[in-house]
Structure formats: C-alpha cells, structure tokens
Amino acid sequence: MPAYELQRGGFTISTQKARLQSEAIAAFLSRAYWAQGRTREVIERSIEHSLCFGLYAGDRQIGFARVVTDCATFAYLCDVFIDESYRGQGLGKWLMSAVMDHPDLQGLRRWTLATRDAHGLYMQFGWAELRDPEKWMEIYNPPPRVGVRSRDALRTPGVMTVQESCFGVEGQNVRLASQIMCRRPLPELRAGT
Numbered sequence: 352m353p354a355y356e357l358q359r360g361g362f363t364i365s366t367q368k369a370r371l372q373s374e375a376i377a378a379f380l381s382r383a384y385w386a387q388g389r390t391r392e393v394i395e396r397s398i399e400h401s402l403c404f405g406l407y408a409g410d411r412q413i414g415f416a417r418v419v420t421d422c423a424t425f426a427y428l429c430d431v432f433i434d435e436s437y438r439g440q441g442l443g444k445w446l447m448s449a450v451m452d453h454p455d456l457q458g459l460r461r462w463t464l465a466t467r468d469a470h471g472l473y474m475q476f477g478w479a480e481l482r483d484p485e486k487w488m489e490i491y492n493p494p495p496r497v498g499v500r501s502r503d504a505l506r507t508p509g510v511m512t513v514q515e516s517c518f519g520v521e522g523q524n525v526r527l528a529s530q531i532m533c534r535r536p537l538p539e540l541r542a543g544t
C-alpha cells in the first residue's frame with residue numbers, strides 16, 4: 352500500500368518508514384516516562400514491525416506515534432509524542448486523527464493503549480476506560496534500573512547506603528530493585544586513626 356500522507360500548513364504526517372528519523376525518535380523516547388531504558392536496538396526493531404506515523408515540520412521530525420496491529424482485528428497504540436517546542440497547537444490531536452483515520456485501521460474490533468495522564472486527549476477520539484478490566488491479563492517485565500536518587504547517600508559519609516528508587520515506567524509507578532549507591536570511609540577510619 353502506498354504511504355499514507357497528510358499535509359497541514361508546513362507540517363506533514365507520513366507513514367513512510369524510510370522517512371522516519373530514528374535519532375529524533377530515540378531522543379523523544381529518552382524523555383518519555385514509559386520508555387526509560389529502551390535501547391536503540393529495541394526502538395529500531397519496534398519501528399520495523401509496527402505501523403509508524405511520523406510528523407514533520409518541513410524535513411524535521413517533530414512527532415511520532417506507533418501502532419502495533421494485524422490491520423484486521425486489533426491495534427495497540429503507543430509511543431505518541433510531540434516535540435516539546437511544538438506542543439499545544441493541535442498537532443497531537445491532528446496526529447491522533449491521522450492514526451484513527453488510517454485506511455488499514457478501519458473496522459478493528461479493539462484498540463488499546465496505556466497512559467498515565469493523557470486520557471483527555473484520547474477520549475476526544477472515542478477512547479474510554481476498559482469496560483471489563485477483570486478480563487484483561489498481562490505479562491509485565493520491568494526494564495533494568497533506569498536511574499538513582501543519590502542525594503541522601505551523598506549526605507551520609509561513611510555509610511554504604513541502600514536506597515530504593517521509584518520511577519514511572521510503562522505508565523505505572525514501578526518500584527525497582529534496591530541499589531548500593533555510595534561508599535565513603537567512615538570518619539573514624541580515616542588515615543591516622
């Protein structure tokens with residue numbers, strides 16, 4: 352099927368894979384709460400096997416959305432992102448309407464997505480909370496540690512501090528494994544004592 356393309360002002364939405372700028376997409380995802388720790392290799396494999404929507408200002412990619420789908424019964428929408436400097440001017444809504452209007456995504460029995468706080472965006476396109484959440488199951492494999500909070504550790508010389516960190520990952524607050532953060536000699540053990 353030929354690439355799906357829409358124009359508005361100086362902006363273009365296109366599903367052409369060759370046009371996607373993986374640098375820009377990786378940069379978006381490195382700032383997204385749900386994709387922390389996603390490697391470049393995983394990002395590229397996910398793009399290869401998905402229906403992807405790039406949003407461009409001239410030649411520069413400034414938005415992205417990815418749909419995992421069989422183009423017949425089901426679609427999972429994810430990685431929806433607009434560059435910070437282009438937000439608040441209707442581009443996210445335009446991208447969403449392009450996704451929902453794509454000819455290969457018509458008549459599907461079900462769409463799903465997960466979001467921490469953008470329900471109000473998706474509700475404008477017919478989305479609603481799960482009707483029967485008790486029927487849904489998942490396998491969730493949290494990614495490896497994506498960051499640490501070190502301030503308390505640095506304040507406590509001499510202590511090998513064990514801290515837990517909490518991060519938003521894939522739309523949930525996930526408590527990640529404890530980390531050994533900081534190791535300094537105790538004052539009474541310094542040289543000469």
Ligand SMILES: CC(C)(COP(=O)(O)OP(=O)(O)OC[C@H]1O[C@@H](n2cnc3c(N)ncnc32)[C@H](O)[C@@H]1OP(=O)(O)O)[C@@H](O)C(=O)NCCC(=O)NCCS
Binds near residue numbers: 383432434465
């Ligand atoms: C969410 C996002 C794609 C919206 O893009 P945008 O171009 O700024 O949005 P628009 O200007 O088209 O307007 C968004 C609409 O959704 C509403 N909305 C609801 N929740 C929102 C949220 N969490 N963030 C932004 N808009 C939200 C806005 O109020 C606005 O509706 P209105 O015009 O009726 O007031 C963009 O803010 C973004 O990339 N955020 C970071 C990544 C993210 O959270 N993606 C969604 C993950 S599920």
